[in-house]
Amino acid sequence: MNTPASEISTARRRDVIDALRRGTVPQAGLGLFAVGLDRFEGALDDDLTTVIRGGSAFHALRGEYGSGKTFFARWLAERAKRRGLAVSEVQISETETPLHRLETVYRRLVERLTTATHQPSALRAVVDSWFYALEEEVLGGGDVDEDDDTALGQAVDELLERRLADVARTTPAFSAALRGYRRAVAAGDGAQAEALIAWLGGQRSVAASAKRAAGVRGDLDHFAALGFLQGLLTVLRDCGHPGLLLVLDEVETLQRVRGDVREKSLNALRQLLDEIDAGRFPGLFLVITGTPAFYDGQQGVQRLAPLAQRLATDFTTDPRFDSPRAVQLRLPGFDLASLGELGRKARDLYTGAARNPERTKVRVDDAYLDELARALAGSLGGKVGIAPRLYLRKLIADVLDRVDEFADFDPRVHYSLTLHSAELDETERNAALGAGDIELDLDLP
Numbered sequence: 001m002n003t004p005a006s007e008i009s010t011a012r013r014r015d016v017i018d019a020l021r022r023g024t025v026p027q028a029g030l031g032l033f034a035v036g037l038d039r040f041e042g043a044l045d046d047d048l049t050t051v052i053r054g055g056s057a058f059h060a061l062r063g064e065y066g067s068g069k070t071f072f073a074r075w076l077a078e079r080a081k082r083r084g085l086a087v088s089e090v091q092i093s094e095t096e097t098p099l100h101r102l103e104t105v106y107r108r109l110v111e112r113l114t115t116a117t118h119q120p121s122a123l124r125a126v127v128d129s130w131f132y133a134l135e136e137e138v139l140g141g142g143d144v145d146e147d148d149d150t151a152l153g154q155a156v157d158e159l160l161e162r163r164l165a166d167v168a169r170t171t172p173a174f175s176a177a178l179r180g181y182r183r184a185v186a187a188g189d190g191a192q193a194e195a196l197i198a199w200l201g202g203q204r205s206v207a208a209s210a211k212r213a214a215g216v217r218g219d220l221d222h223f224a225a226l227g228f229l230q231g232l233l234t235v236l237r238d239c240g241h242p243g244l245l246l247v248l249d250e251v252e253t254l255q256r257v258r259g260d261v262r263e264k265s266l267n268a269l270r271q272l273l274d275e276i277d278a279g280r281f282p283g284l285f286l287v288i289t290g291t292p293a294f295y296d297g298q299q300g301v302q303r304l305a306p307l308a309q310r311l312a313t314d315f316t317t318d319p320r321f322d323s324p325r326a327v328q329l330r331l332p333g334f335d336l337a338s339l340g341e342l343g344r345k346a347r348d349l350y351t352g353a354a355r356n357p358e359r360t361k362v363r364v365d366d367a368y369l370d371e372l373a374r375a376l377a378g379s380l381g382g383k384v385g386i387a388p389r390l391y392l393r394k395l396i397a398d399v400l401d402r403v404d405e406f407a408d409f410d411p412r413v414h415y416s417l418t419l420h421s422a423e424l425d426e427t428e429r430n431a432a433l434g435a436g437d438i439e440l441d442l443d444l445p
Helices: 010-022 038-052 069-082 102-111 123-140 149-163 165-170 172-186 190-200 208-214 222-238 251-256 259-277 292-296 305-311 336-351 357-363 366-379 388-405 426-433
Strands: 057-062 086-091 244-249 284-290 328-330
Touching (some): 010 388, 038 069, 057 069, 069 284, 086 102, 102 222, 123 172, 123 190, 149 165, 165 172, 172 222, 222 244, 222 259, 251 292, 259 284, 259 305, 336 357, 336 366, 336 388, 357 388, 366 388
Parallel strands (some): 057 284
């Protein structure tokens, strides 16, 4: 499902290149320079098909810091969007998004909810599409005149209740808020409609008057959050999005929280996995990301035996034989060969939008890309696995941009790799400081 190079627009190329120049993961176009992920494509596409058919899926992504977990998750998100799924990426944080408070996770999920056509938060667009779909279904039955607003409204409410019957048994407030939202829109009360959408999204401090008008009370709590997620999946499915890819990123932060909070968080994750297995969330594809220490250490998954059993995966064999269908997916990590391949993909992508494409091809040839990869890996103490972000940033901002702009710039003559503290994250800085006798221009305090 990769796009041929000839079909990539200049604007799309530039969006991707701009993100790489800043040292960030692009929001789109990741398939254009993905390296080493083709081994996962078939199994993950099968998972997406299962979700589209009304099933559910789960994987735990495993990799060290800098190994590309976020890249992998966003690459998968692009594939999910092409299949019609909605997507949300939630970063787990001790203060902002604690996993043991599922109402906070749900709130962040909605804030980050995207589809192929709508940016975050896509909740209101999804709900509006859902009511339109319900109206079309009612009118398609031929029993209601489209000019009879009262009869149409009543019929849509009845269909709404049938669609949300399973949700209403445990979380009746979800359907009540949807009915209230529809009435507010019909009455032209924009403020109340916005307030109820916010409440459906788990936001706090919603006006009490808006909640009273819809017949709901209080704020979303931990126990109702899963019911709201179930309702959201129903709404998504009925308006043309057959599922939701939910990524819980950096789950390893649980290792750094208080013991009681860690226990609650691990148990919340176990509860969520149990509910998925029980079939409560048709259309949900859950992915969590974490470091090996989180999955294997006593401050992580191993602290809760039932969860450890659920996630257990044998990694004692050669990584070449890792199954892409396993519960845990181990990222292969970069070596010098794959780093050079990444450079070639980035250079070719850049060349398609360059002012002087022939010059960039000649002066930044394959041999130079390999030389730059070796130099950067050496500057990081040989830790190639954490090099891709810096490699791409140096390649684009320090080399390709200059070759493209200046006719007499030759990177072999005029450029020498240097690293400055300000451009390194903590992992990269520690690796650079441990590089031994490698001479670095590290502008350290």
